[in-house]
Amino acid sequence: MTETATLKSDSRLEKIMSSGQFAVTGELGPPKSVDIDLIRKKAQHLIGKVDAVNITDNQTAIVRVSSIAAGLVLKEMGLEPVIQFTCRDRNRIAIQSDVLGAAIHGLPNILCLTGDHQCFGNHPTSKNVFDIDSTQLISMLKQMRDDAQFACGEEIKNSKKAEPLPPCIYIGAAANPFGDPFEFRVIRLAKKINAGADFIQTQCIYDMERFEEWMKQVRHRGLHEKVKIMAGVTPLKSVGMAKYMRDSVAGLSVPDSYIERLSKVEKSAAADEGVNICVEQIKQLREIEGIAGIHLMAIEWEHRVPEIVEKAELLPRPQV
Amino acid sequence: MITAQRKPFDEIYEFAQRHKKILILGCGTCVTVCMAGGEKEVGVLASQIKLAAQEKGDQIEIVEHTIERQCDREFFDEATSRIINDADAVISLACGVGVQFCVECFNEKIIYPGVNTTFYGATVEQGHWSERCAGCGDCVLDQFGGVCPIARCSKSLLNGPCGGSANGKCEVDPENIDCAWQLIFDRMKILGRLDELEKNVPVKDWSTSRDGGPRKIVREDIKL
Numbered sequence: 054m055t056e057t058a059t060l061k062s063d064s065r066l067e068k069i070m071s072s073g074q075f076a077v078t079g080e081l082g083p084p085k086s087v088d089i090d091l092i093r094k095k096a097q098h099l100i101g102k103v104d105a106v107n108i109t110d111n112q113t114a115i116v117r118v119s120s121i122a123a124g125l126v127l128k129e130m131g132l133e134p135v136i137q138f139t140c141r142d143r144n145r146i147a148i149q150s151d152v153l154g155a156a157i158h159g160l161p162n163i164l165c166l167t168g169d170h171q172c173f174g175n176h177p178t179s180k181n182v183f184d185i186d187s188t189q190l191i192s193m194l195k196q197m198r199d200d201a202q203f204a205c206g207e208e209i210k211n212s213k214k215a216e217p218l219p220p221c222i223y224i225g226a227a228a229n230p231f232g233d234p235f236e237f238r239v240i241r242l243a244k245k246i247n248a249g250a251d252f253i254q255t256q257c258i259y260d261m262e263r264f265e266e267w268m269k270q271v272r273h274r275g276l277h278e279k280v281k282i283m284a285g286v287t288p289l290k291s292v293g294m295a296k297y298m299r300d301s302v303a304g305l306s307v308p309d310s311y312i313e314r315l316s317k318v319e320k321s322a323a324a325d326e327g328v329n330i331c332v333e334q335i336k337q338l339r340e341i342e343g344i345a346g347i348h349l350m351a352i353e354w355e356h357r358v359p360e361i362v363e364k365a366e367l368l369p370r371p372q373v
Numbered sequence: 374m375i376t377a378q379r380k381p382f383d384e385i386y387e388f389a390q391r392h393k394k395i396l397i398l399g400c401g402t403c404v405t406v407c408m409a410g411g412e413k414e415v416g417v418l419a420s421q422i423k424l425a426a427q428e429k430g431d432q433i434e435i436v437e438h439t440i441e442r443q444c445d446r447e448f449f450d451e452a453t454s455r456i457i458n459d460a461d462a463v464i465s466l467a468c469g470v471g472v473q474f475c476v477e478c479f480n481e482k483i484i485y486p487g488v489n490t491t492f493y494g495a496t497v498e499q500g501h502w503s504e505r506c507a508g509c510g511d512c513v514l515d516q517f518g519g520v521c522p523i524a525r526c527s528k529s530l531l532n533g534p535c536g537g538s539a540n541g542k543c544e545v546d547p548e549n550i551d552c553a554w555q556l557i558f559d560r561m562k563i564l565g566r567l568d569e570l571e572k573n574v575p576v577k578d579w580s581t582s583r584d585g586g587p588r589k590i591v592r593e594d595i596k597l
Binding site: 141204231 | 554
């Protein structure tokens with residue numbers, strides 16, 4: 054069997070990872086208005102620097118341009134989007150409809166997420182959905198792709214006589230090694246792999262020790278051989294941001310050593326130091342057995358991505 | 374039990390102000406236990422309305438009455454019916470079930486809700502009630518060590534905790550909400566059943582929940 058015959062989708066990200074090359078994904082948050090130029094401006098920085106770009110789905114429960122719509126803008130620019138799907142706002146009917154929608158527009162990568170609770174966003178009085186959870190979402194996508202069946206068991210075809218035409222999806226999932234209970238974290242990953250995840254992107258890593266500990270458990274179960282794990286990193290722009298991440302984001306711990314380094318330099322040089330830390334982290338993470346790529350979440354900092362990937366020696370990106 | 378909280382006084386007074394003679398109708402079951410709508414609370418509310426009416430110069434006559442249950446026809450006896458019919462309107466301190474049942478029994482009477490019906494819960498300690506059940510119609514407690522992820526996880530997750538679980542608490546309100554999945558994990562560990570949590574739980578059939586419309590139970594074996 055040739056390599057292409059085993060591919061599950063048309064995804065460039067899948068081609069890169071399944072050929073054993075180290076992958077890099079970025080992240081882009083769509084605007085809170087119809088400012089399409091802002092999407093293009095942010096995306097411009099990422100062309101040729103990453104293999105695919107996550108498009109967030111109303112992150113932190115704030116209304117933004119839909120991830121599929123913003124993903125199409127990136128596709129027009131030659132970038133490959135990873136469409137984030139959360140379970141917060143849509144039931145299984147709406148999600149499957151959007152999966153078909155993404156597929157007909159040639160958007161193969163879907164990242165399955167639970168979704169931030171609406172109390173953190175700009176519509177805290179809204180009703181959440183959570184008809185299904187992120188693990189069940191993965192199973193649903195796998196069933197759609199591999200069995201050509203909707204969640205209800207019906208075939209994905211337009212009429213009785215028609216041939217089934219299922220979507221080809223490269224299925225992603227998230228893992229958070231820093232949430233509690235720690236012992237459950239690797240179980241949760243195993244369940245997502247069992248459900249059908251092809252690749253995993255982790256929560257942003259600062260606590261390298263705990264991450265290494267988690268990876269040990271991952272390798273112990275042989276999970277790194279069943280799925281492509283991308284280590285998540287977010288450059289720290291300032292001491293303030295580092296402290297915010299440490300104090301206000303559940304389950305994230307930022308080591309004092311990073312905070313000290315950012316405090317020691319002049320305020321104007323803190324961002325550069327943040328880039329240095331990020332580059333060091335990427336190099337360290339790359340050495341860990343079982344890491345297949347880096348997911349670089351440079352939040353509202355897309356313009357620094359080219360510098361980070363260059364310094365981390367991740368360029369040029371492979372042509373596939 | 375069904376728990377409830379009395380509505381803010383201003384909201385209730387606005388109902389009362391619309392009429393000359395108001396009956397405050399208490400319920401002797403759940404809302405008595407959770408101290409929102411029993412005989413005692415009827416008395417307190419009546420005094421508050423009288424005082425406010427005096428201050429504002431409103432003419433409102435207040436009648437107090439409490440029955441054992443407002444969700445059962447047999448407790449609306451003749452005396453109660455007379456009192457209800459005699460009033461211009463009723464402020465019911467029963468849960469939403471009681472209010473609606475009262476409406477069904479007294480079709481032409483205006484019945485106002487005096488409490489906000491909140492959840493199915495337990496008394497954790499004096500003055501503290503906490504939700505335990507969402508009434509989804511298909512109990513899964515056996516799978517989760519007796520802790521309900523549907524009612525107690527902020528996202529009703531069935532396959533484990535989200536990333537917002539830290540130090541046993543839910544990020545939605547770390548001061549006040551325990552992470553249901555931490556509770557499930559701890560309990561299954563005590564029971565030596567952690568391996569069961571490794572099984573993928575399929576999507577839930579919500580048709581037994583409120584998503585299927587108003588639910589009913591009909592038992593032919595006990596119908597008269």
